[in-house]
Amino acid sequence: MTHFFFCLETYAVIFLIVTDMPVQKVNDSSDLDAKVPAHLQRTSITGLTVTSDPSHRCVKARVVHKGPVISCAQKDGIEMLRAEIREEDLPQSTAEHTSINVIFFGTLAKDFSQSVRQGDVVLLADFTIRKSPSFLRDKLHPCQLEMDGIDACVYVCPSAAPSQGPSCSEAKYTYVPLNNLKHKTVVNVYGVVTFFKPPFPSKGSDYCSALKITDQSDVKVSCNIFSKKLEDHPVIFRVGDIIRLHRFKAETFNDSMTLLNTYGWSAVTFDGIIDSPVAPRTSSKSFHFGESDKNTVQELRQWAASQSLISNDPTVSLSSVHPGMYFDLTCQLLAKAVMDSRCILLKVWDGTKCEHPLLKVAVASDALEGESTVAKDRMNLTANVLVYDNHMETAQDLKPGTFLRFYNLRSLLQRAPDQQPDQAEHLSFHLHGGTTYGRGLRSLPAESPDLQSLKSVLENHVDLDEYDEVNDGTLLEIWYTPPEAVVLPNDEEPDGEADTGLSYTVRTCEHNTQQLTLARVKRSTPPLSCHVRARVKKYHPQQLYQCLKLFCSKCKTMKDVPDDGAVAKVFRESARENQPCDEQWAATSSASSREAGRTISMHISRDMVGQSTHMQLIFVEGTTLDEICVLSRDYKNLVPVRSENGRMALMDLTAPFLFSGDKRYYGCKRCSLNTFENHVFTGVETYDGQAVAEALGVQMMQYGLLIQFELDDGTDTLEALLWENAEKFFHVSAVDASGSQDLQDKIQTIMDTVQPPQSSLEERPWLDLCLSVYNVKDDDRNKVCYQITNSEIREE
DNA sequence: GGTTAGGGTTTG
Numbered sequence: 048m049t050h051f052f053f054c055l056e057t058y059a060v061i062f063l064i065v066t067d068m069p070v071q072k073v074n075d076s077s078d079l080d081a082k083v084p085a086h087l088q089r090t091s092i093t094g095l096t097v098t099s100d101p102s103h104r105c106v107k108a109r110v111v112h113k114g115p116v117i118s119c120a121q122k123d124g125i126e127m128l129r130a131e132i133r134e135e136d137l138p139q140s141t142a143e144h145t146s147i148n149v150i151f152f153g154t155l156a157k158d159f160s161q162s163v164r165q166g167d168v169v170l171l172a173d174f175t176i177r178k179s180p181s182f183l184r185d186k187l188h189p190c191q192l193e194m195d196g197i198d199a200c201v202y203v204c205p206s207a208a209p210s211q212g213p214s215c216s217e218a219k220y221t222y223v224p225l226n227n228l229k230h231k232t233v234v235n236v237y238g239v240v241t242f243f244k245p246p247f248p249s250k251g252s253d254y255c256s257a258l259k260i261t262d263q264s265d266v267k268v269s270c271n272i273f274s275k276k277l278e279d280h281p282v283i284f285r286v287g288d289i290i291r292l293h294r295f296k297a298e299t300f301n302d303s304m305t306l307l308n309t310y311g312w313s314a315v316t317f318d319g320i321i322d323s324p325v326a327p328r329t330s331s332k333s334f335h336f337g338e339s340d341k342n343t344v345q346e347l348r349q350w351a352a353s354q355s356l357i358s359n360d361p362t363v364s365l366s367s368v369h370p371g372m373y374f375d376l377t378c379q380l381l382a383k384a385v386m387d388s389r390c391i392l393l394k395v396w397d398g399t400k401c402e403h404p405l406l407k408v409a410v411a412s413d414a415l416e417g418e419s420t421v422a423k424d425r426m427n428l429t430a431n432v433l434v435y436d437n438h439m440e441t442a443q444d445l446k447p448g449t450f451l452r453f454y455n456l457r458s459l460l461q462r463a464p465d466q467q468p469d470q471a472e473h474l475s476f477h478l479h480g481g482t483t484y485g486r487g488l489r490s491l492p493a494e495s496p497d498l499q500s501l502k503s504v505l506e507n508h509v510d511l512d513e514y515d516e517v518n519d520g521t522l523l524e525i526w527y528t529p530p531e532a533v534v535l536p537n538d539e540e541p542d543g544e545a546d547t548g549l550s551y552t553v554r555t556c557e558h559n560t561q562q563l564t565l566a567r568v569k570r571s572t573p574p575l576s577c578h579v580r581a582r583v584k585k586y587h588p589q590q591l592y593q594c595l596k597l598f599c600s601k602c603k604t605m606k607d608v609p610d611d612g613a614v615a616k617v618f619r620e621s622a623r624e625n626q627p628c629d630e631q632w633a634a635t636s637s638a639s640s641r642e643a644g645r646t647i648s649m650h651i652s653r654d655m656v657g658q659s660t661h662m663q664l665i666f667v668e669g670t671t672l673d674e675i676c677v678l679s680r681d682y683k684n685l686v687p688v689r690s691e692n693g694r695m696a697l698m699d700l701t702a703p704f705l706f707s708g709d710k711r712y713y714g715c716k717r718c719s720l721n722t723f724e725n726h727v728f729t730g731v732e733t734y735d736g737q738a739v740a741e742a743l744g745v746q747m748m749q750y751g752l753l754i755q756f757e758l759d760d761g762t763d764t765l766e767a768l769l770w771e772n773a774e775k776f777f778h779v780s781a782v783d784a785s786g787s788q789d790l791q792d793k794i795q796t797i798m799d800t801v802q803p804p805q806s807s808l809e810e811r812p813w814l815d816l817c818l819s820v821y822n823v824k825d826d827d828r829n830k831v832c833y834q835i836t837n838s839e840i841r842e843e
Numbered sequence: 844g845g846t847t848a849g850g851g852t853t854t855g
Contacts, residue, residue, distance in 0.1 A: 242850060242851095243850090244850065247848095248847090249846080249847035249848065250846085250847055250848085251845090251846040251847030251848090252846070252847070253846080253847060254847095255847060255848060255849095257848065257849075257850060258850090259850070269848095269849065269850080271847085271848055271849065273846080273847060273848085300848095300849055301849070303849095305848090305849065307848090307849095309844085310844065373853070389855090390855080433855075435855070455853075457853080457854065459854085459855095477854075477855065479853070479854055479855075480854095480855090481853075482850090483850070483851065483853055484850075484851065484852095484853060485850075486853075
């Protein structure tokens with residue numbers, strides 16, 4: 048028994064010591080200043096930066112938010128508490144960053160939680176200053192204070208008890224109940240907002256705000272406010288807000304009273320939440336605001352709560368949005384992008400998960416302002432809101448991180464561009480043009496009372512995100528350690544060789560992008576450039592001659608190089624019953640072929656007669672494919688032609704329009720004009736494929752190499768094209784390869800190294816590759832494509 | 844000391 052009591056007492060004593068040390072109470076705010084130990088110097092919250100020297104400094108501020116004590120799993124379960132404090136006795140009231148987050152750790156967190164209430168004034172000493180991880184979200188302060196360690200201490204002055212009775216200050220203004228308005232009188236009124244439209248340009252010179260208000264008399268009165276300056280319009284966030292109007296003229300219109308602002312008018316608004324601080328919102332430089340105003344606001348709040356005004360709140364979270372709704376959405380802006388002159392995209396979230404898949408709107412990453420939403424997209428948290436017409440003006444000015452509210456937002460089911468017909472449709476959001484039904488959007492100050500719950504929801508998500516990032520990084524490392532199968536039993540290959548060892552390719556790009564796993568690449572949003580390390584699982588075409596392609600840069604047609612059978616057929620058909628053509632500009636020599644009735648003719652421009660045969664452009668008529676191939680051993684540039692009503696014409700473009708040594712040049716059937724004019728051949732000194740093509744009115748097709756690799760890095764597989772970068776990759780020119788068995792063999796050798804026949808994946812070399820990830824429209828569907836860029840075979 | 848608008852069955 049004795050032993051038991053002894054233990055209890057010891058525990059209590061320790062507890063007292065621990066709690067007494069860090070948080071000390073004083074009775075008056077001015078005592079706080081006296082409490083400042085001599086070695087400490089008071090510093091202003093607004094001036095704190097991460098580089099500020101925190102030693103021997105302290106801050107004094109009011110606690111405006113106090114969070115719960117939480118146990119932080121990532122930090123060995125240490126207890127933490129977040130509070131927000133605001134500096135009040137500042138010389139200039141407009142200073143930025145007067146509020147700051149403070150994180151209390153360990154026993155200090157528990158003690159602060161027990162000893163300090165919201166509204167208390169505190170003095171904090173010996174804190175650490177760190178970059179605020181939540182600045183983008185809460186806009187409070189670029190830094191946060193951390194109270195940790197033995198020196199950190201808190202002095203607290205509890206806030207005064209709620210004031211007793213009415214203040215002695217006299218009411219300077221009288222307010223007319225809304226049922227007592229008289230025509231053509233100028234009045235002051237108080238009311239609860241039951242409807243409001245954002246300011247819109249009138250046909251006159253001003254913006255016009257239209258609203259409807261009511262009070263305990265239950266009369267609803269319309270009110271119009273005209274002002275050139277947008278910032279002078281009342282700051283209304285939602286139906287249920289309280290508004291005070293000074294110097295408004297009452298007028299009868301359509302059998303009811305309306306209110307119109309007159310000279311010297313002012314409008315002040317308050318939120319309608321019972322028990323929230325009565326904080327006036329206005330742009331007026333000076334306005335009277337006293338104890339009686341507070342009372343009036345509180346009374347109106349109480350009355351409004353009993354009415355159906357607020358219960359008709361159209362505010363809906365993303366988790367409860369249904370298709371076809373019109374609703375208000377309170378959210379945070381993540382990113383934005385101008386779509387066209389009448390539409391801007393706002394990517395927002397409210398931390399809740401939508402039941403319907405959310406429509407993804409693809410935007411080039413350089414057109415997007417703000418953070419990447421990839422992680423949130425994946426969790427179905429990002430709402431893409433298309434904002435039209437008059438609302439663009441407001442949307443343009445919003446900065447990512449801003450809290451905002453959409454009014455009368457429309458949700459619609461839409462089929463995504465790349466979506467299969469059997470999949471669920473996606474939810475899109477439109478803020479249509481116009482202001483009917485109060486349609487619009489506006490930013491909300493981060494300290495808005497009705498944002499607090501939203502902010503805490505977002506806060507939880509961000510923690511998840513950060514955790515996710517850490518995990519991904521860890522996974523990355525794990526993936527790059529070679530799988531056990533790679534480690535050779537005879538230890539010929541040092542450990543981790545596959546991981547960090549020599550790659551059969553080198554990257555030639557200058558950008559320094561992080562290396563990603565294929566699994567990660569597949570989750571990314573195009574467009575994107577990234578680095579990967581992978582092996583080739585398969586490639587197509589296996590018959591490598593099929594990788595040689597013809598490509599028209601004009602119409603983008605791509606086709607295989609015609610095989611000799613098809614070309615020979617064109618020659619045979621052109622030669623059949625061919626009568627040599629007769630052109631004034633040409634010198635012609637003809638000979639009989641071995642076949643009866645077929646004449647072979649060769650034409651050259653008259654002004655080229657006598658030049659070297661290598662300089663001559665020779666038009667050949669009536670040959671077979673084999674014959675022109677024989678001729679091309681002796682003549683550099685041969686253009687196969689046929690006769691059409693005695694005039695020279697090109698053959699069908701299935702056949703090459705030019706034989707030049709080992710190379711054959713083809714024209715695009717779709718884009719070639721086939722204008723055959725003699726004068727264009729004179730005065731040309733050298734003939735390359737392009738020059739001849741231009742002279743003949745042919746759109747020349749380019750040679751290219753196209754191979755599809757199936758890449759594998761153990762995390763996933765991915766099909767990547769080698770096309771634009773293929774010539775550099777192989778160190779081979781496609782057009783040269785078209786006429787060279789040696790070069791074709793070189794490509795085959797490289798492919799046999801990348802993917803040795805009958806080899807297992809683990810035996811194949813790793814390739815360091817730069818990948819380009821991009822969208823391609825295919826039959827009106829968006830398809831993500833991967834292309835190997837900036838990568839080459841390593842040549843010793 | 845003038846004018847604007849005066850909510851509304853919305854739409855990409």
